[in-house]
Amino acid sequence: MAPTIRPRSVLPGFGLSLGFTLAYLGLIVLIPLSAAFLKIAGMSWHDFVAAVASPRVVASYRLSFGVSLAAALVNAFFGFIVAWVLVRYTFPGRRIVDALVDLPFALPTAVAGIALTAIYAKNGWVGQWLDPLWVRGVGRLAAFVPWIDWKSWLGGTIAFDRPGIFIALTFIGLPFVVRTLQPVLIELEPELEEAAATLGANRWQTMTRVILPEVFPAMLTGFALAFARAIGEYGSVVFIAGNQPAHSEITPLIIITKLEQYDYRGATAVAVVMLVASFFLLFAINLLQKWSRRFSAV
């Protein structure tokens, strides 16, 4: 008999490790999540809709998903620049900057929220300069394009309004993008750029035709992680958001509010809606990533 060819693996026993994986995922992820679905199983359809589709709750979905998207997009762009600088250049203090990127991971979110609020409030270090600028900027916009209610969209102040939410979500999302892009950028040799240059590509072409296609899948992963993290963020946002119903109230706060009123089912129902929405969004991003990989094959 011909010897069977088995792929060699460091961890012994496919059966054992798969079993462990399933048991572990089940215990840590699936059982708690299915408990959420069980909890709402007893709800009538009417109650469910009343809990998850009241105007205040719908406004909170729009805010949570909208601001999370904006924060993740900004992080994808600036995170790329940060990762690029950290990988491609050596400069004094690079290691310190590199370590700083991880800080939002490690900091308790409440500490981040309180610190950001203290800094960006009207009497804070940054807020005392930035806040009047922001108010004036929003005023200008309103003068130029009067048919959009800019003040309601962009907030009347920085802390305690929508810009504060955006700042908090950008803060907690940054390391996800930087840390997923860094290894890919390290792999990407500078020779590639030199080759592009010798073939007559200008900087713009090198960037869009050579570098971006290569890092795009990683960028999408980082974006998805930052986005997912932002949707679920509670601790840092409540301190800086102002928490006005139907205006600056994020969905996780709606869930807490329902819990405070002993409405366990209503809270779980909203949680399930978020869960399902996040799952489909992440699934869509995964598909997009698969699709984008086709273009990156060099």
Place this chain on the structure above:
Amino acid sequence: MNFKTLVLAALAVAAASAATAKSIELLNVSYDPTRELYVDYNAAFAKYWKAKTGDDVVVKQSHGGSGKQARSIIDGLQADVATLALAADIDALYDNAKLLPADWQKRLPNNSTPYTSTIVFLVRKGNPKGIKDWNDLVKPGVSVVTPNPKTSGGARWNYLAAWAYAKHRYGSDSAAQKFVAALYKNVPVLDSGARGSTTTFVQRAIGDVAISWENEAFLALKEFGADKFEVIVPSLSILAEPPVAVVDKVVKKKGTADVAKAYLEYLYSDEGQEIAGRNFYRPRNAAIAAKYASVFPQLQLVTIDAEFGGWTTAQKAHFAEGGVFDQIYAK
């Protein structure tokens, strides 16, 4: 009797008394602003209990938003006594988990509230916006700080006090609703709890006036200096009754029923009432209240039972899903 037997006898006595003197541990689950009050009171009670029974009692404290604390007890926190911001939160212990009987509030005098408080205003020194009463809070350009009544027990008292004022002054429920809606239009930040709200007002310099528990306002003066803030007492406010209760199921399991009951009853003693007064809670005992009369200003106080028909009714009408509070934010 030689020295050896003397030592032995002393040792025997010590061992015997150690065997009878039990060491008891109680857990008091309370809301945010009572921290300082119960630190004082627990020391006094431990001394009283030691003198009375010879047992050592250590009372541990847990503080947080009133609703959150009630939920922790429902979810299994082993609280011997619950001392929360409003009766609705102790009612929840019965409604959701039957941890105590439905008529718990009748077991101790004065609706099971050994001390009361009320709702007052905290303004910046010199009162630059000239705030004297509730109707100054609805003026355009006045910025008001109060927590979210959906998440904070104190904020519910704030809201109901404003409502009661408007009802007395303008006569009807619809006028009161309009008044409260105008007031919340002036609120730029809805914090989730009373302490967070005080922080926003005091540390972040947000708002011209903070609506606050009376004891919390006095505490802010003490902590941050009377040169920065002033307490303003409105013409009418609500009599806030933060109730206390033994959690029957827990004390039965832990065998602490007697000491837990005594712990709450001692709050009504002269010493307990003194401690409440010292910590800016209004004592129930008339003689001791008279002693602190200079601290607590006189004002018209309405009760939730007379004005709103009790907590259950008020909760349902104003703070439940789709209630009046939701309506004033619906556009």
